[in-house]
Amino acid sequence: MHRSTTRRQYGDEAMTDTLADGDSPDLDSCVRIGSIVSSNSHLDYVAEVYKERDCDRPPELHEREFGQPVFIKKTVDGTEHAVMGVIYDTQLVDPDQGRTGPRLAQDDQAQFTPGYIEERTTLAGVALLGTAEIAEDGTIQEPTHQMPRWTLEVEDTVFHCPDQVTVSFHTVDDQIQLAYMDRLLDIAGDLGSEVIVALIDRLRGMLPEDDPNQRVLDVVEQNVQWQAREQRGMV
Amino acid sequence: MTDRSDVVGTVAGPGDDPNEFVFVTPSDKSIKTGEFITYTVSVEGEPRSVFARVTNRELIRGLPEGFLADPEVGPETVAATLGVPTDDTELYRLTATVIGYYDTNMTTFANPRQLPDPGTPLSIAPHQQLETVLPNLGCETDSTDVTTLDGVAHIGWLLNRPAEATNLHIPIEEFASTHLAILASTGSGKSYTASVLIEEMMRPSSRASLLVFDPHGEYDTLAEMQGEEAFQGADGYEPSIEYYDPERLRVRISELEIGDVMAILDNPSNRMQERLSTAWRAMQRQESRTWGIDELIAEMERIYGDDDASVGALEWRLRRSIERNDLFHPEENVPLDEIVDPGQCTVLQMDTLDQWDQQLITTVLLRRMYRERLDDVRDRDSDIEHPIFALFEEGHRFAPASGEAPSLGIMRTITSEGRKFGFGLGIISQRPSKIDQDVLSQCGTQISMQIKNPNDQDAIKNSVEAAGEDVLRELPGLTPGQAVVSGDAMNTPALIQVRQRRTPHGAGSRPVIEEWREAYDERQREPTQSESADFAEGDSTGVQSLD
Numbered sequence A: 001m002h003r004s005t006t007r008r009q010y011g012d013e014a015m016t017d018t019l020a021d022g023d024s025p026d027l028d029s030c031v032r033i034g035s036i037v038s039s040n041s042h043l044d045y046v047a048e049v050y051k052e053r054d055c056d057r058p059p060e061l062h063e064r065e066f067g068q069p070v071f072i073k074k075t076v077d078g079t080e081h082a083v084m085g086v087i088y089d090t091q092l093v094d095p096d097q098g099r100t101g102p103r104l105a106q107d108d109q110a111q112f113t114p115g116y117i118e119e120r121t122t123l124a125g126v127a128l129l130g131t132a133e134i135a136e137d138g139t140i141q142e143p144t145h146q147m148p149r150w151t152l153e154v155e156d157t158v159f160h161c162p163d164q165v166t167v168s169f170h171t172v173d174d175q176i177q178l179a180y181m182d183r184l185l186d187i188a189g190d191l192g193s194e195v196i197v198a199l200i201d202r203l204r205g206m207l208p209e210d211d212p213n214q215r216v217l218d219v220v221e222q223n224v225q226w227q228a229r230e231q232r233g234m235v
Numbered sequence B: 001m002t003d004r005s006d007v008v009g010t011v012a013g014p015g016d017d018p019n020e021f022v023f024v025t026p027s028d029k030s031i032k033t034g035e036f037i038t039y040t041v042s043v044e045g046e047p048r049s050v051f052a053r054v055t056n057r058e059l060i061r062g063l064p065e066g067f068l069a070d071p072e073v074g075p076e077t078v079a080a081t082l083g084v085p086t087d088d089t090e091l092y093r094l095t096a097t098v099i100g101y102y103d104t105n106m107t108t109f110a111n112p113r114q115l116p117d118p119g120t121p122l123s124i125a126p127h128q129q130l131e132t133v134l135p136n137l138g139c140e141t142d143s144t145d146v147t148t149l150d151g152v153a154h155i156g157w158l159l160n161r162p163a164e165a166t167n168l169h170i171p172i173e174e175f176a177s178t179h180l181a182i183l184a185s186t187g188s189g190k191s192y193t194a195s196v197l198i199e200e201m202m203r204p205s206s207r208a209s210l211l212v213f214d215p216h217g218e219y220d221t222l223a224e225m226q227g228e229e230a231f232q233g234a235d236g237y238e239p240s241i242e243y244y245d246p247e248r249l250r251v252r253i254s255e256l257e258i259g260d261v262m263a264i265l266d267n268p269s270n271r272m273q274e275r276l277s278t279a280w281r282a283m284q285r286q287e288s289r290t291w292g293i294d295e296l297i298a299e300m301e302r303i304y305g306d307d308d309a310s311v312g313a314l315e316w317r318l319r320r321s322i323e324r325n326d327l328f329h330p331e332e333n334v335p336l337d338e339i340v341d342p343g344q345c346t347v348l349q350m351d352t353l354d355q356w357d358q359q360l361i362t363t364v365l366l367r368r369m370y371r372e373r374l375d376d377v378r379d380r381d382s383d384i385e386h387p388i389f390a391l392f393e394e395g396h397r398f399a400p401a402s403g404e405a406p407s408l409g410i411m412r413t414i415t416s417e418g419r420k421f422g423f424g425l426g427i428i429s430q431r432p433s434k435i436d437q438d439v440l441s442q443c444g445t446q447i448s449m450q451i452k453n454p455n456d457q458d459a460i461k462n463s464v465e466a467a468g469e470d471v472l473r474e475l476p477g478l479t480p481g482q483a484v485v486s487g488d489a490m491n492t493p494a495l496i497q498v499r500q501r502r503t504p505h506g507a508g509s510r511p512v513i514e515e516w517r518e519a520y521d522e523r524q525r526e527p528t529q530s531e532s533a534d535f536a537e538g539d540s541t542g543v544q545s546l547d
């Protein structure tokens, strides 16, 4: 259908594994994880993960795991931007089981309410975190953790975000930032603290071990974990 | 109605106590406990400024304590990481106790008997208003320029305010007639504060007649008031500071009372006591006031015969304890007209006397002065025709709780009756718990400084009605020069910083290290004896090193 043709069109482009590539990540050659199929709110999107026949190089399992940072490209007013997000949930869909097509959300705390899906597929929940400008050289600049004002479109491609871009997005004036945290906790609901801990883990692995921000991340992680335990009535 | 620009907080509701209310302030309006705030209420149709004292302050909204998990990571860094703004986040909940509005007829605080409504705006009480209403100055408005008043002592300023912003002038007449206590641990500033008050009392506008009983030689620098312009009056007045050294401190024997003599003599037998009392009374009935031990013994021998064993034993004791002590003399005493005069501050230097002699000379002097004041008030001939004020360092020595001092009786008499006769006492002590409770509780004005000892804190609590719990709580935390002033001289207690002296302070601790080093250098410069023996010119240096 319409959607799959679009996918094939993207799939024609050459693709490089940026993680293996090292130094300067090229935002154009990042792994494509999937495409947007619906949204639950302004910051909460659903992407359908690419399969073998959707593109030349579908994401490997570890490239679309829980807590994986992603980005979606948007050109606004002539400037190319990256809308930054994170995979905070996943869901498998088998339309044959439900016949009439499933409503994935079990209650009104709706997280996934994708439209009609014809084939077996994996859906990923993407929470938006902020935005950044994409510079000429393919790096990102002026990262902001303010709520993105723009909406994504159905069929927008969700890219795997290379580590260097993840670090740049989280660094403001040499200081590590996760200023989207309360919004993310809100969107991700029960998995909120886990997705933040996963993000923090990634950042810790990306920063040098003696970076002073390591300790800041420790404190933030402790706080999130503690709050989650409190909310779950453990302490 | 109220201009909200000087509003610092808003009333939230009533507090736990009937006189308490709770209010909320943002962090930039940093209000300390002890601060005076004010709000307006209508009393019988008239708008009145009600004053209240802030007694407690707690954070109700601020960065989570979890942000403090790592001492090496500042909470503001964690906040920045999470995009939490750190300006204006904090919100404080404060408790205040209503003092009242200033009743211009009663010239003191009146309780409005009604707490402010929730939402009532609160302001910091203005300087001049506090200067007028905190001390007991009897002003007829609630905002007066108190620096123009006569007979006030500028003792310092409110501790919670910037230096010299809200000055405290206390009425000299009040503390000088209903007695004063200055209580604090050693080194907290008692002598300093007393000296500040002496300076104030000696100014041309007051010209007090002061006596300082100084067992430590701490008041030697007061003389520098003389020649200072600040202390000179337009009419040529200048304070006179007299030092009375121990050699001039004499007790005329006939001025001792029989009780004093019994205390001086070491444990006399009943028979001795009986003989001595009879003879002593006979001597006191005589015309002459200048008799000595010889005359006393002659009188005893006249009554009991010259081979009475008890008289013999008494003679031996009297000669040892009285005759051989230079303090006692058949004729000489301290002439009162030399030590008391308006515009004169006399420092009785007692540092070389032992405690016993200090107590005796004090006892006798106080009795004589009290008698003169009584005579003056009763329109009889008197050597002291003006009110006097006497300050005692080590006050617990002269009015001890243990009762073991000849001076206790007269101290009790003066503190309970002295106000009628213009005789005020100032008791300075680092051990309030060791002061006689009657004496301490009669001290109408109290200046309490740092006190850590719980017994001493209790002593203050018990005898100082005026100082409320919230103020006494401050005592352990004060630093030198900080004080709580309470009692008759105040309409409500206040926490102050005592001002700097105009004269230098003479009671500092010795510069020990400096003195050691100097002494050592001195030693190094002197050749030693053995060295001198080695050299030809040795004989003269050997002599030098002996002095």
Ligand SMILES: Nc1ncnc2c1ncn2[C@@H]1O[C@H](COP(=O)(O)OP(=O)(O)O)[C@@H](O)[C@H]1O
Pocket: B184, B185, B186, B187, B188, B189, B190, B191, B192, B193, B480, B481, B482, B497, B498, B499, B500, B501, B505, B507, B508, B509
């Ligand atoms: N109001 C003050 N301003 C400045 N310094 C003060 C003040 N009060 C006390 N001090 C300092 O504290 C020291 C001790 O004060 P002092 O009056 O001698 O103590 P105390 O008599 O209580 O043993 C003084 O030498 C002085 O340096």
Ligand SMILES: [Mg+2]
Pocket: B187, B190, B191, B192, B218, B507
């Ligand atoms: Mg002293």
